[in-house]
Amino acid sequence: MRTAFIEALCNLAKHDRKIWLLTGDLGYSVVEQFARQFPDCFLNVGVAEQNMMGIATGLAMSGKIVFTYSIANFPVMRCLEQIRNDVCYHNANVKIVTVGGGMAYGSAGYSHHAVEDLAIMRAMPNMVLVAPGDPVETRSATRAIVGRQGPCYLRLGKSGEPVVHKTTPQFAIGNAITVREGTDLTLMSTGDMLKVAVDVADLLAAEGIGARVLSMHTVKPIDAEATVRAAQETGGIATIEEHQLVGGLGSAVADVLQDSNLKVARFWRFGIANTLSGTVGSQNHLRQQAGLTPQEITRKLVLSL
Amino acid sequence: MIAGKKQAQIRQMGEEVNQNKPSIHDLARAIRAHSLRMVHLAKASHIGTCLSMADVLAVLYGRVLRVDSTQPCWPQRDRFILSKGHGAAAMYATLAERGFFPLEWLKTYCQDGSKLAGHIVHHAVPGIEVSTGSLGHGLPIASGMALAGKRDGSGYRVFVMVSDGELDEGSNWEAILFAPHHQLDNLTAIVDYNKIQSLGGVKEVLDLEPLAEKWKAFGWAVREVNGHEVKEIEDALMCVPYEVGKPSAIIAHTIKGKGVSFMENQLAWHYKSPNGEELKKALEELEADR
Numbered sequence: 001m002r003t004a005f006i007e008a009l010c011n012l013a014k015h016d017r018k019i020w021l022l023t024g025d026l027g028y029s030v031v032e033q034f035a036r037q038f039p040d041c042f043l044n045v046g047v048a049e050q051n052m053m054g055i056a057t058g059l060a061m062s063g064k065i066v067f068t069y070s071i072a073n074f075p076v077m078r079c080l081e082q083i084r085n086d087v088c089y090h091n092a093n094v095k096i097v098t099v100g101g102g103m104a105y106g107s108a109g110y111s112h113h114a115v116e117d118l119a120i121m122r123a124m125p126n127m128v129l130v131a132p133g134d135p136v137e138t139r140s141a142t143r144a145i146v147g148r149q150g151p152c153y154l155r156l157g158k159s160g161e162p163v164v165h166k167t168t169p170q171f172a173i174g175n176a177i178t179v180r181e182g183t184d185l186t187l188m189s190t191g192d193m194l195k196v197a198v199d200v201a202d203l204l205a206a207e208g209i210g211a212r213v214l215s216m217h218t219v220k221p222i223d224a225e226a227t228v229r230a231a232q233e234t235g236g237i238a239t240i241e242e243h244q245l246v247g248g249l250g251s252a253v254a255d256v257l258q259d260s261n262l263k264v265a266r267f268w269r270f271g272i273a274n275t276l277s278g279t280v281g282s283q284n285h286l287r288q289q290a291g292l293t294p295q296e297i298t299r300k301l302v303l304s305l
Numbered sequence: 306m307i308a309g310k311k312q313a314q315i316r317q318m319g320e321e322v323n324q325n326k327p328s329i330h331d332l333a334r335a336i337r338a339h340s341l342r343m344v345h346l347a348k349a350s351h352i353g354t355c356l357s358m359a360d361v362l363a364v365l366y367g368r369v370l371r372v373d374s375t376q377p378c379w380p381q382r383d384r385f386i387l388s389k390g391h392g393a394a395a396m397y398a399t400l401a402e403r404g405f406f407p408l409e410w411l412k413t414y415c416q417d418g419s420k421l422a423g424h425i426v427h428h429a430v431p432g433i434e435v436s437t438g439s440l441g442h443g444l445p446i447a448s449g450m451a452l453a454g455k456r457d458g459s460g461y462r463v464f465v466m467v468s469d470g471e472l473d474e475g476s477n478w479e480a481i482l483f484a485p486h487h488q489l490d491n492l493t494a495i496v497d498y499n500k501i502q503s504l505g506g507v508k509e510v511l512d513l514e515p516l517a518e519k520w521k522a523f524g525w526a527v528r529e530v531n532g533h534e535v536k537e538i539e540d541a542l543m544c545v546p547y548e549v550g551k552p553s554a555i556i557a558h559t560i561k562g563k564g565v566s567f568m569e570n571q572l573a574w575h576y577k578s579p580n581g582e583e584l585k586k587a588l589e590e591l592e593a594d595r
Contacts, residue, residue, distance in 0.1 A: 040456055051445045051479035058449020061435070062457070081439055082476070086446060089436050090427065 001156040001192065002030050002099045004135035008142035009067065013038050016065070019146065022056055023069040024049050030099070031069060049074055053082035053094070060092035065146055072100045072114045076121060076153070087151045088126045094152075095145050101131060101155035101191055102242030103272075106283040114155070115272055118190075119247025121153045122220050128173060131155040133194030133215040134164040140171030141217060148173060157192040164194050164215075174218045176226040182210035185266070185301070186230035189240040190216045190249045196287075197240050199294035200301070207302055219249055227256040236266030238301060242292060245271040266304065270297050326367060329535045332402060333363035334591050337564050339398035339411050341591075345584045347415035349423055353574035355395035357499040357532070357559040358466065362399045364538045365464065374404035377431040381461050384450050386435045388443020389468035389497060390424035396433070397421050405432035441474025443467060444494060448480045451492035451552075462545070466495045470502025473511050478523075485524025490546035493553040494525070497532065499561035501572055517556055525554040532557030565590055 013019040035042040045052040056066040105112035132138040145152045189197035201211040239250040250269030340355035370383045413419035424438030447465035526547035530537040545553040562568030565587040
């Protein structure tokens, strides 16, 4: 995903010299191609995320489209007040990019897990949250957020995420992508849990259950229309996210259902418990522990259906 | 580097903008008087800080900044960021005195439905570049603006005022490290060094000394001035940058509550609002200083 992002950004920057890329001294083997091609629009701020966000705001207020780049929770939490008071308060054209959303840096430990970021960023006014489902969506998302004035949070996986879309689907911020049609229930995923959602749909199909799969690449503004349709047209909604259950995609979908006064037949939220694990491991291992595998999600769904 | 011709053009435009030169003493006195009336009406805090920075603001807006109240967003304008956003009353008073918006607005300071919050806001307030309030935000943003100016070859300059207590915030030191590395000599930081912070003297709470040496060690060209001596302030501000390739820092030694005898050097006036009698007495003191 990070490769898809940087390639897309370089292509965009060729035509728009207002695009800047700032890094907090991270992005080895990723940011170099941008730095090489656009040295006047690249800046390694150093290990100083608060300053990075303030500088990004100052640049944006001087007419630039500024991407800040870091990993996991670093570009969000260390500089959260700068995001709130500088970027959002001024509706500055700053795009915050994190690589390693969720538990992509699994064995690095909890310090490197971005599992509360969606909840925190959802609360920020003016902020748009985009978590593309695969490298194809990542390219489209990068283009879309350049075209949209104002703050944005782009949550990416790391590397090696499977390509789900065989062709490039129509992509618009705030519009869910229907990956598969079905009426028995709707699987809504965000970020690279899209592949897990598709696998769940395959396993459910083997049980004779037809699942709709929606890629909720935009967590804010959430696609309320697609959510309402899912509630009305299918037998239930299951949200799947590599994020703790407080305040993420599941919460955003629940907000829509509550505000629409809709009764959904069944509602499941799959995510990470709001607790800390005492052991570490790979992203796959941690997903297994959290019950975020296609098999485990399918088992629970079939049981309760 | 900006072409000499372009720089001369900008200078000329700036001089035209600054043709209407008020008496700095009168402007500073007006800023103080407005600030006193505003915090009295609003029963608001922070009069001490407004009084300590009034002279520097008067010099900036009366002599130094190339800004135009009829075109607050003129692209080539100098940028001023008040990072110590709690000095809002003095900032609004300065802008109103310089014609950015009507003096009438000042009465609405902190009132219900007002545009003028107790920490400066840019929304719908002409002349305010950046909203601040939480400390440690202005210098990084100013650095970003200065960097954009450098890379774009624009001739505008960026000035930022920070408080002494504010320098406890680590984010400032990230920016203080950053600006010299990128040779931002179009950036000037002014420290309103009134020696009193929120809960006590700077020396007692978290000593900043040796302050000038710290800025120098980080790569800034530094001058120290008496922040109430107009000539000294003007001399220091008019000749930035002091060294090509280095950002400039001006440490303005000031007195919290300056100009009102019973407020000077008193921590309490970080919080207290003058009652009717205190306001009358304060205004009389300012008037006597004419």
